[in-house]
Amino acid sequence: MSKRNQQILLINRPKGMPTEADFKWEEIPIPQPSEGEVLVKTLYLSVDPYMRGRMNDSKSYVAPFELNQPISGGVVGEVVESKAPGLEAGDIVVGMLDWKKYQTVSAHGVKKIDPTVAPITTALGVVGMPGLTAYFGLLDIGKPQPGETVVISGAAGAVGMVVGQIAKIKGCRVVGIAGSDAKIEYLVKQLGFDAAINYKTATDLRAALKEACPNGVDIYFDNVGGEVSDAVMTLINPHARIPLCGQIALYNMEKVAIGPRIQPLLLINKALIKGFIVSDYAERFEEGTRQLALWVKEGKLRYEETIVDGFENTIQAFLGLFSGENLGKQLVKVAEPSKR
Amino acid sequence: MSKRNQQILLINRPKGMPTEADFKWEEIPIPQPSEGEVLVKTLYLSVDPYMRGRMNDSKSYVAPFELNQPISGGVVGEVVESKAPGLEAGDIVVGMLDWKKYQTVSAHGVKKIDPTVAPITTALGVVGMPGLTAYFGLLDIGKPQPGETVVISGAAGAVGMVVGQIAKIKGCRVVGIAGSDAKIEYLVKQLGFDAAINYKTATDLRAALKEACPNGVDIYFDNVGGEVSDAVMTLINPHARIPLCGQIALYNMEKVAIGPRIQPLLLINKALIKGFIVSDYAERFEEGTRQLALWVKEGKLRYEETIVDGFENTIQAFLGLFSGENLGKQLVKVAEPSKR
Numbered sequence: 265m266s267k268r269n270q271q272i273l274l275i276n277r278p279k280g281m282p283t284e285a286d287f288k289w290e291e292i293p294i295p296q297p298s299e300g301e302v303l304v305k306t307l308y309l310s311v312d313p314y315m316r317g318r319m320n321d322s323k324s325y326v327a328p329f330e331l332n333q334p335i336s337g338g339v340v341g342e343v344v345e346s347k348a349p350g351l352e353a354g355d356i357v358v359g360m361l362d363w364k365k366y367q368t369v370s371a372h373g374v375k376k377i378d379p380t381v382a383p384i385t386t387a388l389g390v391v392g393m394p395g396l397t398a399y400f401g402l403l404d405i406g407k408p409q410p411g412e413t414v415v416i417s418g419a420a421g422a423v424g425m426v427v428g429q430i431a432k433i434k435g436c437r438v439v440g441i442a443g444s445d446a447k448i449e450y451l452v453k454q455l456g457f458d459a460a461i462n463y464k465t466a467t468d469l470r471a472a473l474k475e476a477c478p479n480g481v482d483i484y485f486d487n488v489g490g491e492v493s494d495a496v497m498t499l500i501n502p503h504a505r506i507p508l509c510g511q512i513a514l515y516n517m518e519k520v521a522i523g524p525r526i527q528p529l530l531l532i533n534k535a536l537i538k539g540f541i542v543s544d545y546a547e548r549f550e551e552g553t554r555q556l557a558l559w560v561k562e563g564k565l566r567y568e569e570t571i572v573d574g575f576e577n578t579i580q581a582f583l584g585l586f587s588g589e590n591l592g593k594q595l596v597k598v599a600e601p602s603k604r
Numbered sequence: 605m606s607k608r609n610q611q612i613l614l615i616n617r618p619k620g621m622p623t624e625a626d627f628k629w630e631e632i633p634i635p636q637p638s639e640g641e642v643l644v645k646t647l648y649l650s651v652d653p654y655m656r657g658r659m660n661d662s663k664s665y666v667a668p669f670e671l672n673q674p675i676s677g678g679v680v681g682e683v684v685e686s687k688a689p690g691l692e693a694g695d696i697v698v699g700m701l702d703w704k705k706y707q708t709v710s711a712h713g714v715k716k717i718d719p720t721v722a723p724i725t726t727a728l729g730v731v732g733m734p735g736l737t738a739y740f741g742l743l744d745i746g747k748p749q750p751g752e753t754v755v756i757s758g759a760a761g762a763v764g765m766v767v768g769q770i771a772k773i774k775g776c777r778v779v780g781i782a783g784s785d786a787k788i789e790y791l792v793k794q795l796g797f798d799a800a801i802n803y804k805t806a807t808d809l810r811a812a813l814k815e816a817c818p819n820g821v822d823i824y825f826d827n828v829g830g831e832v833s834d835a836v837m838t839l840i841n842p843h844a845r846i847p848l849c850g851q852i853a854l855y856n857m858e859k860v861a862i863g864p865r866i867q868p869l870l871l872i873n874k875a876l877i878k879g880f881i882v883s884d885y886a887e888r889f890e891e892g893t894r895q896l897a898l899w900v901k902e903g904k905l906r907y908e909e910t911i912v913d914g915f916e917n918t919i920q921a922f923l924g925l926f927s928g929e930n931l932g933k934q935l936v937k938v939a940e941p942s943k944r
Contacts, residue, residue: 489867511868521868525861527829528851531879539871 269294271334272363272578277321281586284579286319287335297368303345304357304374305366306575306598310338310388311582312422313510326541334362338388340377342601351376356601358387365575365598382560384601389422389593390567391556393542398426398485399552400545401507405538406483410435413477415496418487419460420447422593423509426556427485428457429565436483439476441469441492443588450591455566463492470495488512494524506537568592609634611674612703612918617661621926624919626659627675636685637708643685644697644714645706646915646938650678650728651922652762653850674702678728680717682941691716696941698727705915705938722900724941729762729933730907731896733882738766738825739892740885741847745878746823750775753817755836758827759800760787762933763849766896767825768797769905776823779816781809781832783928790931795906803832810835828852834864846877908932 269292276286297303315337318329329335339361346352348371359374361367377387389395401423408414414431418424419440428451431438440451440460451460459476466472473481473495480501486493489511500506530537545552559565570590572581575598585594609632616626637643655677658669669675679701686692688711699714701707717727729735741763748754754771758764759780768791771778780791780800791800799816806812813821813835820841826833829851840846870877885892899905910930912921915938925934 486867489865493867508867508871511871521865522862523865525829525863526866527826527833527848527877527879528861530877531848531851534879534881534884536876536878537867537870538876539867539874541874544874 269364269366270575271365272575273332273334274319274329275332277331278319282316282319282579282583287579289576292364294366295368297345297347300348301368301370302343302348302351302357302374303366303368304339304341304359304361305344305602306339306341306361306364307356307601308340308385308388308571309363309578309596309598310392311578311585311594311596312337312394313585315582316586334364336360336362338393339363340384340387341374342599346371354602356384358392363575363578381557385569385571385593385595386557386560386567388595389569390426390560390565391553394422394593395426395556396545396549396552397509397542398423398430399556400542400548401509401540402427402430402483402485404545405507405536405540406431406485406505408434408436408483411437412482413437413439413479413501414483414485415439415441415473415477415481415499416485416487417441417463417489417492417496418510419451419457420444420591421487424485424487425451425455425568425592426565429455430559431483432456433559433564437477437479439473441473441488441496447588447591450568470498473499483507485509486511490521490523497524497526497529500529500533500535502533502535504533504535506535508537508539569595571595571597573597609704609706610915611705612915613672614659614669614675615672617671618656618659621923622656622659622919627919629916632704634706635708637687640688641708641710642683642688642691642697642714643706643708644679644681644699644701645684645942646679646681646701646704647696647941648680648725648728648911649703649918649936649938650732651918651925651934651936652677652734653925655922656926674704676700676702678733679703680724680727681714682939686711694942696724698732703918721897725909725911725933725935726897726900726907728935729909730766730900730905731893734762734933735766735896736885736889736892737849737882738763738770739896740882740888741849741880742767742770742823742825744885745847745876745880746771746825746845748774748776748823751777752822753777753779753819753841754823754825755779755781755813755817755821755839756825756827757781757803757829757832757836758850759791759797760784760931761827764825764827765791765795765908765932766905769795769899771823772796773899773904777817777819779813781813781828781836787928787931790908810838813839823847825849826851830861830863837864837866837869840869840873840875842873842875844873844875846875848877848879909935911935911937913937 273288275288278286343355357374414436416424420442428438438457440457448460451457461472481499484506487510613628615628618626683695697714754776756764760782768778778797780797788800791797801812821839824846827850
């Protein structure tokens with residue numbers, strides 16, 4: 265079996281949408297683990313919208329990617345060789361790792377996952393960072409109460425889908441906003457959303473939202489910002505809560521985006537808006553992971569994955585996020601596990 | 605002694621700044637209290653910026669004033685006649701009452717105040733609604749920690765002054781923004797603010813703020829909104845908190861104000877912004893009043909009052925709020941107490 269190693273480097277800071285020319289595939293040797301380390305073979309890697317922000321050389325959620333260094337992100341891998349207690353060859357692990365086929369990492373940098381609880385890919389989605397983002401943003405900032413109306417932008421993404429289903433579990437009316445009729449239909453028919461709106465085809469988004477939210481909006485889980493959010497903001501109720509999870513404007517921070525001032529609406533409605541990142545809740549990841557896995561097991565939390573095959577197709581999968589091709593979590597399959 | 609009664613009615617919904625022609629002084633009889641009521645003589649009444657919003661026929665913090673009805677607001681008065689247990693003639697009370705020289709009110713609609721604890725006018729200022737607004741907005745939403753930097757717009761107003769002094773008590777660096785050199789000097793020299801900026805004369809407000817806040821802004825207590833806030837927002841630190849207390853844009857809600865989108869800044873900094881109104885904290889007024897009165901007694905909390913004499917000068921006093929004439933709490937003295 266060939267054990268060639270490969271990594272993907274960022275070689276240019278993209279202007280606007282990245283192209284494959286901004287990245288470089290490089291052959292490298294397979295490293296040897298030192299004491300306390302494991303050698304991990306990448307099985308699946310996660311591509312996420314927030315990574316676009318890290319490709320800029322500007323302040324964002326997290327530090328920018330360095331030029332001529334490998335991209336990093338969520339990876340599920342298999343331990344090939346272990347020099348660390350508690351991990352052995354064949355174990356499946358998840359962590360924030362480099363985009364490499366093989367890499368060594370400190371045993372503290374990965375978490376062992378139990379493949380019998382849920383498919384291993386869910387550690388990158390519904391029970392991983394996107395699921396935890398939904399869980400803490402909705403429950404800790406949104407604080408949903410039975411009978412309240414929850415609106416979600418980017419509702420068919422990996423985070424939005426989980427937000428909507430947790431809101432249903434909590435007894436809320438759930439309205440999703442997404443960008444295709446197929447997504448809209450999926451949200452309502454498969455995930456049980458009360459309504460969903462295609463913002464690309466709605467002639468009057470605010471009117472469509474008003475119809476879908478006859479009692480106004482108590483929680484707006486904002487994954488996108490911009491004009492979609494402008495429409496939702498005009499419909500918020502007194503004491504509304506707005507977890508702020510993503511903003512299109514972040515992808516192009518050279519220009520300051522201009523729009524309607526939201527402070528008067530926040531003041532009149534005594535409303536709260538809070539930006540957050542899932543790592544704010546690192547101390548509660550165990551709780552969140554356990555609850556999400558339980559809901560998946562009970563069939564209360566469905567998930568969707570779009571899997572592209574092959575390390576060489578990673579950038580293509582990443583770019584697909586921005587044209588809205590994925591339904592649910594977008595993953596790249598890099599290798600098969602050696603055993604199941 | 606003449607006991608003519610008079611009231612001030614709102615007779616037009618003002619466009620822009622009100623004029624005296626929007627109001628009417630009307631002679632009325634002095635009413636008789638029914639069982640459970642008291643007859644109250646107005647001693648001092650409070651004029652506040654938020655009242656401008658209530659003169660519009662649009663959604664604001666609180667319901668609009670009704671046309672051809674008396675304006676209402678904070679009043680300190682003296683009980684002239686009581687048909688309610690627990691209150692007797694000569695008692696000093698505070699409540700949200702009509703702009704009348706005399707009125708009857710349910711005993712539940714007023715609170716008895718102890719004139720020996722602090723001057724009775726402070727029940728409309730530093731230990732009244734403005735003080736409580738500062739107390740709960742700063743402590744409950746802002747959550748100041750020692751060493752943090754707190755910026756306050758409208759810093760020389762009745763709320764802003766108290767915010768700054770509480771922030772100093774909590775060990776913060778305090779930077780005020782106000783609209784005259786006299787106010788700036790008062791904030792720094794009399795109230796112990798670490799720095800203060802005159803936004804009207806600053807050639808580059810952001811640069812001036814940056815110099816005054818070398819460690820960035822952890823809490824921004826926003827009394828004004830608009831371009832002053834735009835400048836502050838660009839300097840917020842990670843996990844900043846922004847209690848939203850007032851917005852100039854509210855006075856002219858027909859037009860949607862346009863400005864820089866703040867959501868990207870909130871997301872990058874995982875920051876919180878929350879609109880509030882003091883009545884959100886009604887259950888904790890006892891706690892707040894007690895603490896504020898204690899700080900006044902200990903000399904830790906200074907206050908300033910601008911008192912206009914005469915019921916007939918009420919509107920003039922109100923309009924002065926918008927040209928920045930007042931330092932601290934603006935009051936109108938309507939009558940002397942009959943005893944001290």
